[in-house]
Amino acid sequence: MDILIVKLSSLGDVVHAMPAVQDLRAARPGARIDWVVERAFAPLVRRCEGVDRVIPLELRRWRRAPLAPATRQEWRAFRQELQAQAYDAVIDLQGLTKSALVARTARLAEGGRRYALANRTEGSSYEAPTRWIADVAVRVPARSHAVQRSRELCAAALGYELPAQLRYGLHAEPHHNQDVPHRDQGVPDYEQRLPPHDQREPHHHPGEPRPCIAFVHGSSREDKCWPQPHWIELGKKLVAEGFAIGLPHGSDAERRRSEGLAAAIGPHAQVWPRLDLGVLADRLAGCAGVIGVDSGLSHIAVALDLPHVQIYNFDTAWRTGPEVPGVPQGRQRSVYGSPCPSLPAVWEAWRALG
Template sequence: MKVLIVKTSSMGDVIHTFPAVEDARRNRPDVSFDWCVEEAFAGIVALHPAIGAIHMVAIRRWRKRLFNSHTWREAKNLRRALRAAKYDLVIDAQGLLKSALVAKQAAVPIAGFDRESAREPSATWFYDHRYAVPRDLHAIERTRRLFGLALGYQPDLSGLQSGIMPPADGLAGTSGKTAFLLHGTSREDKKWPVKDWIETARLLLEKGMTPVVTWSNGPEKAVAEAIAKAVPQAALVPKSPLAVIAAAIGRSALVVGADTGLTHLASAFGLPTVAVFLATEPGLTGPRGPFSSTLLAAPGDKITPAEVMAEAERLLVLSSKAPA
């Protein structure tokens, strides 16, 4: 059986789908999977060994160039590729109108959430098979249940495995016992103060770990350079492709991260991961992993570097006692 997964974005949502793929590998070894995803996250999907072809969609870019002939040519080529693959089933794991429209391009039966379960009920107009999955569950569990219903098995929810492996290539200068500091995030109110990142880097050095910082835009570069200037022993690495950053994160001993997609990735790798949430509720979409923990700031309060380090040390001890 050949199945196409449609989960186009965001990075965290894509990562939340990996445990469902792992369930399917164990319960339906006869099923092969391809994936349709936003071009920016194709490298993340490629981390899972069970994924075959990766079809890239560019909805974010296409919307900005809706009347450009190149946009329509790319969309037409995607439709042609999806139909040529001759899938038996599409699972729309996103439940949005945009993902349903992408799924429809394959011209085969589509499975997805029912009207009460989907994030956008209008998406269900395009589905051939609709399944009820409670909305008050974490996104990972909702997706695992959807896959089980669509493919005819009961997922074992007592465990959580993503199945992804970090790429072989990594960043130069990040060897040894490293702690990756993921300071960058999309909103100002989600950012931990620079002074707290600096203090955390100093505390990590005291514990014999090398802090690692990188950046992807101008504001993140300023923060990374401030940390490296205050803590010269920290490893400041340049802006790098997503796959290279993923490799470096995957080989870290510890990750401390803001509310950002790469923090979800660290959790999915099974790393000791401390997520610092300041303005958003982790709720049903926060990082999940065997050694992942979320520190949530109370209204009007803050999270201190000492609290982060205490939680980091607890997770490091737990992971050291886990079976290999």
């Protein structure tokens, strides 16, 4: 059986679709599974277990100049690559006009069908063309976690029971031995994965490696961010317990914020270089844990099964947070507060992971 997954963006949505692929593999072990995704997210999808072929596209860029000769040429090349394989099932997990267009462009095998969501779920975007184009539109509960929505659509489309276990299947190569310059003494530290996750307070001696905690402080929405003084104080508390702090960034503004946080936290905080998502996932996998706002990188931390606290300024963790209804709770917690969670609340959530 040949299956095409259509989930183009954004980063968090792509991560939330990965468990559905693992369900498909378990239910249809002989199936071939391809995935269409925006090129920026392709390095991450290539690390998703069970995906045979990643088909990248750049709709976001193409829409800026839809009639340009380069756009038309690139679209033709994408269409040719997409239609090289005929599919028994094309499953649109996005529910938008752009994903419906891609699903419609895909080539069906004889007897093949296109599947899509029949309804909008609370807090999520949805556009009617996705169900107009589908051969089968599947209704899911209106109040659904993003992970479960994709899982339920795939299960209904191919007629299998939803597994009790949830797996993301995201594989990464832990990135070790990253120097964290000791500015005042010239002594290097190194990032390493904290071996057993219950060792929350490592005993550290000068010159020994420090396990790294990544701070995911950036978001595409400023109102999802956590106050910088909280990050600084949290960083100092973790450094005092023997950790190093890693500061990823995905934009110039986030880089400047990372630099400011590193300067304020002190010599055991390091600004990471800007990395593609695959390499960044590897680097996160080498950390002892992650504390972050509601963003794509935080969702990667969940998929990697890292100890993780996810910070919510809005009461939406039920929809996108690490705790998925009906699934045993792992090593991740969400913390909600208005206008934002307090530093003690985040600290206690982190301590509770041990």
